[in-house]
Amino acid sequence: MDLVALLTSDRGRNLFLPAHGRGNALPKEIRSLLRKRAGIWDLPELPDLGSPFGREGAIVTSQKISALAVGADWGWYGVNGATGLLQAALLAMVRPGEAVLMPRNVHRSVVQACALGDITPVLFDLEFLADRGHVAPPGVFRLQEAIDALSVNSLNVAAAVLVNPTYHGYSTDISKLVSLLHSHGIPVLVDEAHGAHFSFGLENELPCSALEAGADLIVHSLHKSATGLVQTAALWLQGARVDPVAVERSLAWLQTTSPSALLLASCESTLREWHSTAGRRKLLDCLDQAREIASWLKNRGLPLLDNQDPLRLILHTSSVGITGLEADAFFIEHGIVAELPEPGTLTFCLGFGSHKGLGRAIRRRWDGLLLVHQDRSSLPAFSAPPLPFLTTPMMECGTAWRSNSEVIPLEDAVGKVSAELICPYPPGIPLLIPGESLDQRRVEWLLEQGSLWGQSFSTGIRVVK
């Protein structure tokens, strides 16, 4: 089937991103725009529209209004996902040759920005949840440990990146982390790609948003955690630690000169809807619906893991001896498509659509899955990456990435320096980054990951020659 035909094919129940659920939860304005004459909305940067980094025009005005509504000083819409905005934000905060503190679960785009900008990533390890193979977001003690380790290792950082919430909807008290970093004079960029809805004014229902926590730069993916079209995102700036001119210069450097007017309009109407009373009611309804589904499933014995975002349901498949990848294949075959299959879990993204009868539908598939995989006992605990608490790559990321390189079998890579990311997608969290050296334990751990992740993992690795 060709691409165009595939786009409209039936996919059963979609519990994947984008969170508008195949159009069901798109804002009314965008739905009616898309019903108008085909393509009429596909406009260039005409004078009345302007551009996201111009001085005048409807786009700049809209960004200002949206920034005001979320309580930020500056705001920019993005049409290259959270990826494009994270990269621009990082390059605006950190100069070539400087270092940035970040947890091990940063998205690959942040590491790629380090390679692009000759920035040194200083990575700190996170608590590993061995029963499911996830990491927990850092608490204040772990972050303090990382800051202490910086001085022990005589490292200075120009900024820090935090990820909150995680893909799975685990969240931490971000305000304490931001305050701690600020007390050490470190500006903070928060990758809140999965938590735009935390900032929609339902403080008691959802964890604190990075905006409320006072982070300096915040990136929201509007298609992962709001009702925007794919690729839509927003970058917010508040306070005086980061220069908005540096952000604009960086954005203009990295973003397309022909942003899609449709995607920009989608950013506007998504944010406008969520900051209206009706939008908040819609979000509340989604949260109520999600909590009901989760408790219905839990009451019937399905192993759902706890998290802080009701819109993400994590099925702990390894607890009954089934990998998330096996469960995913079964669910897809039986008409339910999840977002994130992993070795120990299968994560469903409920998004903002309506899910009548979903609890029963998941339970039916789950019972069928158990029948197919009878007599299994829970999988063994997953092993944590064998890494020191704080690491910097042996060779600069960008240097390693640009160096002469060759692909060799992973088992032959002991003593080599990686020229590449190793990164199952989703979730897009690198297991190895360019410039890191490989010892025996790391290679063995990566080989083990390869057998757990299956096809999404290459058996070769590109190393520096």
Ligand SMILES: Cc1ncc(COP(=O)(O)O)c(C=O)c1O
């Ligand atoms: C935590 C996190 N940040 C950033 C991104 C990048 O978002 P996008 O795909 O919109 O560029 C992702 C994508 O999966 C992500 O999980």
